[in-house]
Amino acid sequence: MTDSVEKIVSSYKSGRREDLIPILQKIQEAVGYIPEEAIVAIGNKLKISTTKIYGLATFYDQFRFFPQGKIHITICNGTTCYINGASDVIEAVREFVGTEPGDTSRDKLFSYEVTTCVGGCHSSPVILVNGEYHAPVTPESISEMLSKLRVVIENE
Amino acid sequence: MQITIEVNNRKIKAEKGETILSALNRNGILIPTLCRMRDFTPTGACRMCVVEVEGRDRLVTACSQPVEEWMRIMTHSQRVIRSRKTIVELLLSNHPDDCLYCNRNLNCELQRLAEELNINERRIRGKKIQMRLDQSSHSVVRELSKCILCGRCIRVCDEIVTATTLGFLNRGKTAHVGTAMDRDFNFSSCLNCGQCILVCPTGALHEKHNTTEVMESLNRDNVTNVICYSPAVPCAVAEIMGLKYSKEFDLVLNAVLRQIGFDKVYNCGFATDLYIDKAARSLYSSVKEGRRETTYLSACPAWLKYAEQKLPGEIGSLSTLKIPQQIAGAIVKGVVAEDISGGNSEIFTVSVTPCTGMKFESRRDGMTRKGVSDIDAVITVTELSRLIRLFGVDITSPSGEPADAPMNIRSSSALLTEVSGGYTEAIVRSLMHLSGSGEPEKKIFRKLRNNHGFRDLSLAIGDEQYSFAIVDGLHSLERLNAEISGGKSYDIVEVMVCPSGCVHGGGLAFFSSKEVLRTRARQIYATEESEAVNTASRSPALLSFYEEYGDFSDERGEILHTKYNARDVLL
Numbered sequence: 001m002t003d004s005v006e007k008i009v010s011s012y013k014s015g016r017r018e019d020l021i022p023i024l025q026k027i028q029e030a031v032g033y034i035p036e037e038a039i040v041a042i043g044n045k046l047k048i049s050t051t052k053i054y055g056l057a058t059f060y061d062q063f064r065f066f067p068q069g070k071i072h073i074t075i076c077n078g079t080t081c082y083i084n085g086a087s088d089v090i091e092a093v094r095e096f097v098g099t100e101p102g103d104t105s106r107d108k109l110f111s112y113e114v115t116t117c118v119g120g121c122h123s124s125p126v127i128l129v130n131g132e133y134h135a136p137v138t139p140e141s142i143s144e145m146l147s148k149l150r151v152v153i154e155n156e
Numbered sequence: 157m158q159i160t161i162e163v164n165n166r167k168i169k170a171e172k173g174e175t176i177l178s179a180l181n182r183n184g185i186l187i188p189t190l191c192r193m194r195d196f197t198p199t200g201a202c203r204m205c206v207v208e209v210e211g212r213d214r215l216v217t218a219c220s221q222p223v224e225e226w227m228r229i230m231t232h233s234q235r236v237i238r239s240r241k242t243i244v245e246l247l248l249s250n251h252p253d254d255c256l257y258c259n260r261n262l263n264c265e266l267q268r269l270a271e272e273l274n275i276n277e278r279r280i281r282g283k284k285i286q287m288r289l290d291q292s293s294h295s296v297v298r299e300l301s302k303c304i305l306c307g308r309c310i311r312v313c314d315e316i317v318t319a320t321t322l323g324f325l326n327r328g329k330t331a332h333v334g335t336a337m338d339r340d341f342n343f344s345s346c347l348n349c350g351q352c353i354l355v356c357p358t359g360a361l362h363e364k365h366n367t368t369e370v371m372e373s374l375n376r377d378n379v380t381n382v383i384c385y386s387p388a389v390p391c392a393v394a395e396i397m398g399l400k401y402s403k404e405f406d407l408v409l410n411a412v413l414r415q416i417g418f419d420k421v422y423n424c425g426f427a428t429d430l431y432i433d434k435a436a437r438s439l440y441s442s443v444k445e446g447r448r449e450t451t452y453l454s455a456c457p458a459w460l461k462y463a464e465q466k467l468p469g470e471i472g473s474l475s476t477l478k479i480p481q482q483i484a485g486a487i488v489k490g491v492v493a494e495d496i497s498g499g500n501s502e503i504f505t506v507s508v509t510p511c512t513g514m515k516f517e518s519r520r521d522g523m524t525r526k527g528v529s530d531i532d533a534v535i536t537v538t539e540l541s542r543l544i545r546l547f548g549v550d551i552t553s554p555s556g557e558p559a560d561a562p563m564n565i566r567s568s569s570a571l572l573t574e575v576s577g578g579y580t581e582a583i584v585r586s587l588m589h590l591s592g593s594g595e596p597e598k599k600i601f602r603k604l605r606n607n608h609g610f611r612d613l614s615l616a617i618g619d620e621q622y623s624f625a626i627v628d629g630l631h632s633l634e635r636l637n638a639e640i641s642g643g644k645s646y647d648i649v650e651v652m653v654c655p656s657g658c659v660h661g662g663g664l665a666f667f668s669s670k671e672v673l674r675t676r677a678r679q680i681y682a683t684e685e686s687e688a689v690n691t692a693s694r695s696p697a698l699l700s701f702y703e704e705y706g707d708f709s710d711e712r713g714e715i716l717h718t719k720y721n722a723r724d725v726l727l
């Protein structure tokens with residue numbers, strides 16, 4: 001097991017279900033995602049079945065279960081972005097990456113997630129690429145940008 | 157204490173503390189429910205059962221709210237009916253609407269609600285989401301598009317089965333019921349018990365169908381089609397067909413199966429007798445030799461999987477005897493094949509059982525002979541009943557016929573094993589026979605019967621003291637562990653995952669009250685009592701089999717045994 005997962009889990013008391021969310025948050029912060037082994041470790045510690053942990057974790061948008069790709073895209077689907085065409089943006093990214101939100105592409109280069117308002121409504125729709133704002137975007141501009149990025153990282 | 161409440165402008169009597177729903181039902185007022193399950197604490201999640209209570213703004217869920225003295229209730233006001241209707245309309249808005257092709261057509265709670273609430277036009281249109289169809293499990297199929305998120309399967313799996321395989325995943329539009337990491341069922345901790353199927357209101361969960369393979373085989377040339385049925389099957393078929401069961405019906409079923417086209421019809425109770433006899437003999441001789449160790453019976457496939465995934469430390473204590481169904485398969489393909497195949501190169505064996513887990517069991521490693529399965533297809537009682545109807549057999553008409561030798565007869569002990577505690581009782585009878593202690597008195601078994609949960613029994617048979625424990629539903633493992641830590645030790649532990657045993661199997665008819673389980677058990681006890689041979693080790697079929705083919709106590713006995721391995725699944 002990753003050291004950090006073990007360290008985090010063992011710093012909590014056994015059997016206290018209310019610690020679940022804080023543990024998940026810490027692990028995500030440390031590892032970048034919630035690995036399967038972490039879910040097993042938490043289950044043993046808090047005496048909760050892995051299904052329930054996974055169920056609770058998927059209830060919130062903040063947790064992911066695969067390591068992020070080299071390029072991680074965050075797509076805003078807040079109200080303003082939604083009105084200004086976020087669905088088409090999501091569709092364009094989905095098509096490019098070839099997975100569902102939260103997953104990572106097979107070559108491990110791309111991943112993306114959909115969130116609520118990221119505070120850039122004035123020039124929506126907004127996406128973040130590795131934390132950097134791009135706005136406003138269109139499905140076309142995104143495809144172009146991502147294709148260029150692919151060439152760059154493939155040559156790295 | 158009785159109180160009076162007013163319902164629909166009429167005074168009715170209610171018990172203090174009971175729910176509004178129970179007071180209404182007792183007074184002849186029916187209201188629809190969906191998430192509610194009898195004998196479970198209500199959650200008030202689906203709001204199907206709402207009623208109007210004067211003085212409350214919000215409608216109140218009758219299944220979870222207790223009655224109170226001052227209450228004035230309207231159960232079918234316009235507001236209430238509209239609210240219930242909307243709930244069903246919303247559920248229907250993204251439902252696949254393929255009722256005609258659905259496993260639960262004419263037997264679906266959602267259909268019934270829609271009909272009861274007079275829903276006859278589509279007011280709400282939702283996007284039909286393509287949800288997963290998970291056919292990965294040998295036992296249970298999940299059609300997520302038909303799931304209405306009532307949560308009943310989750311509760312049964314948690315609270316009755318204790319496997320905690322299922323949970324709500326995600327949220328909003330993509331919310332669904334799934335397993336840890338959203339794995340397919342065959343990679344999950346599912347025990348294949350089928351209890352979730354029995355409570356699902358729609359066709360979202362059902363047994364994996366194997367009737368197609370069976371029909372294909374019946375239509376092929378040069379195949380000997382063999383069917384063997386568990387002892388409870390005749391009784392269960394009678395229940396589905398609405399007939400009163402008596403043991404003559406076993407013979408009628410033989411005729412029915414031949415009419416459908418099976419070449420050989422076997423009573424799987426024969427294999428159960430063999431299992432009991434072998435288990436009793438092995439216990440008898442090890443105790444004689446002064447070896448005392450605990451053996452967990454290996455007769456419930458769901459328990460076997462549970463032990464493999466959750467109790468790796470106990471795997472060594474599991475009896476290595478195969479489950480009776482697989483013993484029957486091994487005998488068909490490994491012992492009598494040449495005698496029965498009549499020149500045909502191929503034999504196709506079908507097993508009929510009350511249990512969905514047997515489908516999984518037949519696919520387990522080691523259940524094959526030269527790469528060919530011992531049991532080729534397992535169908536549940538529900539599936540068999542469909543076949544009987546499909547083939548147009550009027551089951552009231554055929555007269556009885558015997559099953560085929562060598563597996564033509566079972567003892568009444570084999571029938572008993574279909575109720576939890578039955579294996580123990582059967583082994584005790586065989587031990588008394590082996591030690592020459594005569595017939596057991598009926599009263600020693602009283603403690604083992606009709607009692608949910610944990611039971612144990614210690615008694616002297618011959619010169620030895622034996623002790624047995626019965627784990628009736630996995631909840632009772634806790635009691636077992638407590639007794640063992642308290643210093644008790646057991647020779648035999650019988651574990652059944654479905655509370656009450658196989659009469660509660662996931663492949664049987666749907667039912668809504670526990671009373672049905674009691675009726676099934678009572679029927680089995682009554683039939684058992686009326687039969688002549690009550691001890692497995694004295695079954696005439698078993699004795700003549702031993703005479704003809706040997707008793708398999710030599711190396712050939714290997715075909716009756718298997719081994720279990722730890723299983724890595726997310727628990």
Ligand code: SF4
Pocket residue numbers: 296312313317319320321322345346347348349350351352353
């Ligand atoms: S078959 Fe049994 S163990 Fe599997 S999900 Fe259903 S209730 Fe749970």
Ligand code: SF4
Pocket residue numbers: 302303304305306307308309310333355356357358360361
């Ligand atoms: S699968 Fe069936 S029982 Fe489970 S939540 Fe869906 S509709 Fe309810």
Ligand code: FES
Pocket residue numbers: 076077078079080081082116117118119120121124125126
């Ligand atoms: S809604 Fe997208 S930035 Fe606010």
Ligand code: FES
Pocket residue numbers: 188189190191192199200201202203204205206217218219220
């Ligand atoms: S039946 Fe009462 S809330 Fe579901």
